[in-house]
Amino acid sequence: MxxxxxxxxxxxxxxxxxxxxxxxxxxxxxxxxxxxxxxxxxxxxxxxxxxxxxxxxxxxxxxxxxxxxxxxxxxxxxxxxxxxxxxxxxxxxxxxxxxxxxxxxxxxxxxxxxxxxxxxxxxxxxxxxxxxxxxxxxxxxxxxxxxxxxxxxxxxxxxxxxxxxxxxxxxxxxxxxxxxxxxxxxxxxxxxxxxxxxxxxxxxxxxxxxxxxxxxxxxxxxxxxxxxxxxxxxxxxxAERPQAGRPTDRVMQIETNLDDLNPQAYEHLMDRLFAVGALDVALIPVIMKRSRPGIILSCLAPRDQTDAALEVVFQETTALGVRVQEVARHILPRRFVTVSVHGRAVRMKIAEMGAGWEKAAPEYLDCKQVANETGRPLKQVMEEAALAYRESKKAKAGSKK
Known part of the structure; x- marks a missing residue:
């Protein structure tokens, strides 16, 4: 830092x-x-x-x-x-x-x-x-x-x-x-x-x-x-702060309220935002003025991609104004490990929590592809990927003894 x-x-x-x-x-x-x-x-x-x-x-x-x-x-x-x-x-x-x-x-x-x-x-x-x-x-x-x-x-x-x-x-x-x-x-x-x-x-x-x-x-x-x-x-x-603890970064949070956009456009909007470099996009249901149901579009983007994200929001939505602010994020160090499920590669996203603890989750799109190709339930494929990762960890730990 x-x-x-x-x-x-x-x-x-x-x-x-x-x-x-x-x-x-x-x-x-x-x-x-x-x-x-x-x-x-x-x-x-x-x-x-x-x-x-x-x-x-x-x-x-x-x-x-x-x-x-x-x-x-x-x-x-x-x-x-x-x-x-x-x-x-x-x-x-x-x-x-x-x-x-x-x-x-x-x-x-x-x-x-x-x-x-x-x-x-x-x-x-x-x-x-x-x-x-x-x-x-x-x-x-x-x-x-x-x-x-x-x-x-x-x-x-x-x-x-x-x-x-x-x-x-x-x-x-x-x-x-x-x-x-x-x-x-x-x-x-x-x-x-x-x-x-x-x-x-x-x-x-x-x-x-x-x-x-x-x-x-x-x-x-x-x-x-x-x-x-x-x-x-x-x-x-x-003062210069050491790298001890969780790393942080700063990103731009882009938000706007929508109450008159055709819901069919939401998927296209999210795809466009991710295509220009958005880190995350969320659609949050809310009750707006005059008790109308609406959506808060919330997007996180790197600072140098702010203008591109704003251009997408103004082009693809009915918004006339957008809120923009810089926010800090605490992020966990992460890496990818590939495991085999029914002879097919599935990536596991591993987040380091410190003190030897970690979070491991199978990549959804990889599991979806395996489920489509094998006809097995998606939930079962994800469980099998998590089990394969745990078994690979045990095997590595055993080989070090």
Whole structure:
């Protein structure tokens, strides 16, 4: 089990603030520098220092440019740089996702295709390091769950190469769709496109800090130092929990109430959900408003399959709204063992309960096929499969004596 990291964006977020906060919270400096060498980029060096920001002290990470990129980067060139690096696949994928979000946002802001965007702001060396360093830092800290607060975007106007723009700028506004934002503090830009794109890619949910036992807290300094305002990004990091006990994972629970769907469609609906990766689907009878009988459709899906499952629900049902929340599961380690029943293979699903205890159940579809082929009752086939497994266990135990 890894760590939970929460970004507290009371003064916005930027790429260098993310790096500074991670270092301040305990990310080893040498590990970050060594890891970034995997990008195989030359012409820069990293520097960290402690700086005051109003009443707080924070870590400022700076990228000292000795020789930068000769021209602005396209998304295609960024992908090539990442693909040629020796970074781990998860770091490559998430870094690429950050740049793809940035390209989409810049494209929307300037009315062009994402592939045609030239990254003037994030194409320079320091922002490239900020993006990959932020993703890499979370992996080096073994962070497996990331959440974030609402983002303070600042206020006023900013001067850009495109002229005077309101805060938040068009790219930040596009990236912040669906994310809680607000405006507070000094009249300046507090959230940058790079910072918001990092959060949109890394964080699984946005909202207040949930129940958490923080083991370390870090403060990353922004460039601006407004009088009387602590311009820092704060992170809370939980302790790393060992793998002792039952393993857990986090999945998305998708639910909606149905009272006007033809029951003949239920089987097709469940088949479609399983086809797009649902882990479980249940139809729960309930009494709804005006005492009408109805069904609660409840589906568990991996986080990266949420959109596909939602698409099926909206296409195949009469639902106009769906409830979605992330939930934790305690799961038993499991494996499959094959036994022979009447000369045919039947898989037994074995779940380890600890202390030598286990649960064993024959796979229904295998038993159904044996019953159809032999003409024997399904119940009897399932009993025979369970007996065959018990006998095989006894035989193995006897051979070890």
């Amino acid at each position: 890894g760590r939970h990291l929460h970004f507290d964006c009371f003064s916005g977020v930027s790429g260098d603030m993310v790096l500074g906060a991670l270092i301040d919270a305990g990310l080893p400096w040498a590990a970050l520098v060594t890891g970034l060498n995997g990008l195989k980029l030359k012409g820069y060096r990293l520097r960290k220092r402690k700086v005051p920001r109003a009443a707080l002290h924070a870590t400022k990470v700076e990228v000292i440019i000795e020789r930068g990129f000769e021209r602005p980067l396209t998304l295609a060139r960024i992908r090539k740089i990442l693909a040629a690096s020796s970074l781990s696949d998860p770091v490559k994928q998430q870094s690429r996702a950050v740049f793809e979000r940035l390209a989409e946002a810049e494209g929307l802001a300037h009315h062009m295709a994402a592939a045609d965007v030239h990254f003037h702001e994030v194409g320079v060396m320091d922002s490239f390091i900020d993006v990959v360093g932020g993703v890499l830092g979370c992996h080096l800290l073994n962070v497996t769950r990331i959440t974030a607060s609402a983002i303070n975007v600042g206020s006023g106007t900013i001067q850009t190469s495109h002229g005077l723009l309101p805060v938040p700028g068009p790219a930040v506004a596009a990236l912040a769709k669906g994310v809680p934002i607000y405006s507070d503090g000094p009249r300046c830009e507090l959230a940058t496109p790079t910072g918001v794109a990092l959060l949109r890619t890394l964080a699984s949910e946005f909202g207040p800090l949930s129940l958490m036992a923080a083991a370390s807290i870090g403060y990353g300094a922004g460039d601006h130092d407004p009088a009387g305002w602590p311009n820092v990004l704060r992170v809370f990091v939980s």
